[in-house]
Amino acid sequence: MALHTTRAPRDGDAATDVFASAFSGHVLPKYRMPEEPTPPGVVHAMIDSELLLDGNAAQNLATFCTTWTDEAVHRLMDACMDKNMIDKDEYPQTAEIESRCVNILADLWNAPGAGGGAAATGCSTTGSSEAAMLGGLALKWRWRERRRAAGLPTDRPNLVCGPVQVCWEKFARYFDVELRQVPLEEGATGLRPHQLARYVDENTIGVVAILGVTYTCDYEPVAEIAAELDRIQAEHGWDVPVHVDAASGGFVAPFLHPEVVWDFRLARVASINTSGHKYGLAPLGVGWILWREADLLPEELVFRVSYLGGDMPTFALNFSRPGGQIIAQYYIFLRLGREGYRRVQQACADTARELASVIAEMGPFTLLYDGTGALPAVSYTLTDPEGAGFSLYDLSDQLRMRGWQVPSYPLPPEREGTVIQRVLIRHGVTRDQMSLLAADLRRAVEVLSAPAPQADADRSGFHH
Ligand SMILES: Cc1ncc(COP(=O)(O)O)c(C=O)c1O
Known part of the structure; x- marks a missing residue:
């Protein structure tokens, strides 16, 4: 044979x-x-x-998302490959760990009674986008309940916000809510409280305040926004809750800026979302949403699944979802602790500041954000866009030749005339790497500022 x-x-x-x-x-x-x-x-x-x-993820300076994890995270993700987090009965320990993470966040964000054994209200999601949908739905349902109870019309809900990430535009479109986006004022980096009075009315289901605006990296002043809504309530009687989109800032402010009051310490903050897979340092695919208390999440939105013979409330857009990211998040909570997170985020902030000072000295740039006071990032614009002889888009292309992905984009409405470039510093982006980026930036500026295109004979070729 x-x-x-x-x-x-x-x-x-x-x-x-x-x-x-x-x-x-x-x-x-x-x-x-x-x-x-x-x-x-x-x-x-x-x-x-x-x-x-x-692109090489480590050189992707456009993303807020995790691009480096330690070996143990890889092993846990592998071990959890077959765990479906929605099957609470089959994987009760994953369900338990998810609930611990929610409680840890409730404690971190100062929810009433958190840390003392009170069960926090919240859940994991695939990221901040799903969390935004859930937060927005809870706002809409509660507004509708209040209106119905008062015998008032419920057909024209609106949501007020500054320059939000696209997930809020999706929420508004998918769930039939008018999005009232307040334009950026000259010199502002996000929503300013005094702008609210023109946009909020009896049909406002909530105001979204952003802790770490996607375009400018700054924190919107949540406490001042809440205070302005107190004033509006006193004047008109409209009780408008705040949802904080802390996609990035939820894991930065508690460690680097404890003096900023933005979370459940503010009575008007009804819910908060964050991305575990951004400054939460978990691998891609996990976000979180929490409500300050159980009453703020309407019962009709909650589905019950069987869990160890009992029942487990769930609120999610998806059904099946991998459990590994949740386990990895819990590992990172335990592994780093508060001091570990502080050191990681501080290292990023220090790197951002260093890069900012180098960029400021280069000549053609004006810093818009130097990495101080909010997210670890740097943003800048061309001081003389007309006279520079190149655009920031040209500069992005030039940097791309060395593998760096540095985005250039216009600011949101009414400041779209200003084009900026932004570098995000996250765990794994080192000082040394940023010194290499700075050298490449200098070279790119030199090439782009050269008076005439080089003749073919002058270009370097391959010498092998
Ligand atoms: C402020 C803000 N909200 C929401 C999102 C969406 O987050 P995710 O990518 O986790 O869905 C982002 C993403 O960059 C963001 O910056």
């Missing part, structure tokens, strides 16, 4: 290596599944090669 009976196209796979195998001799099928299976090592190597075309 013949020992080798594999069909011809696969011959040689075992005798050579993946790059001399039959499969690697072809362009990969892209839009139809192949008829035959292929050895996993070969397919893996081919896909791995294709992924090299993606």
Whole structure:
């Protein structure tokens, strides 16, 4: 009997290596599944090669999201690959750990009674976007209940906010709420309390205040926004709650800016969301939403699933979702503790400040944000956009040649004439890396400021 009976196209796979195998001799099928299976090592190597075309995440200075995790997180994620967090009955310990994380956050954000054994109200989500949907839905339901109880119309809800991330535009469109986006004032980095009076009315389901505006990285003044809403309530009787979108700031302010009062210490703050996968340092795929007390989450929005023979309340847009990110978040909470988070975020803030001072000295830039007082980031604009001879978009392209992804974009409405560039510093982005970026920035400015395009003969070629 013949020992080798594999069909011809696969011959040689075992005798050579993946790059001399039959499969690697072809362009990969892209839009139809192949008829035959292929050895996993070969397919893996081919896909791995294709992924090299993606940007290098460590050089992606546009993202707020985690791009570095320690080995233990990799191991936990692997161990949890098969855990579906929605199956509370099958994976009760994952459910328990999710609940511990919610309580840890309630304590961190000063929810009434938190830390003393009182059960906090909240849940994990896939990120801040899902959390925003849940927070927005709770605001809408509560506003509608109040209006119905008073016999008032419920057909024109609105949500008031400054320059929000697109998730709030999605919430408004998907759930039929008018989004009243307050434009940026000259010189402002976000919503300013005195602007509210023109936008808030009896149909306002809530005001979103952002702790770490996506475009400018600054904190909106949550306490002052709450105080202005107190004033509006005293004048008109409208009791408008605040939801804080702390996607990034929820894990920065408690450690670096404890003097900023933005969380459940403010009675008007009804709910807060954050992204575990941003400055929470968990791997991609986890966010959190918490309500200051159980009454603020309407019962009709909560579904009950069976849990250890009992019942477990759930509020989510998805059903199945991986449990690993939640476990990894819990690991990071225990691993770092408050002091560990403080050191990580402080290191980022110090790196941001250092980079800011180097950029300020380069010449063509004016700093808009130097990494002090809010998120660890730097943003700047061209001092003389007309006279510079290049745009920030040109500069982004030039930096891209070295692998750096540094976004340039216009500020939100009514300041869209100002184009800025922003560098986010997060865990894993080092001082040394930023000194290399600064050197590349200098070189890029020199190239772009050169009076005429170089002749082909002057360009460097490949010398090998
Ligand atoms: C302020 C703010 N809210 C919400 C989001 C959306 O977060 P996620 O990507 O976790 O859905 C972002 C993302 O950058 C953000 O900056």
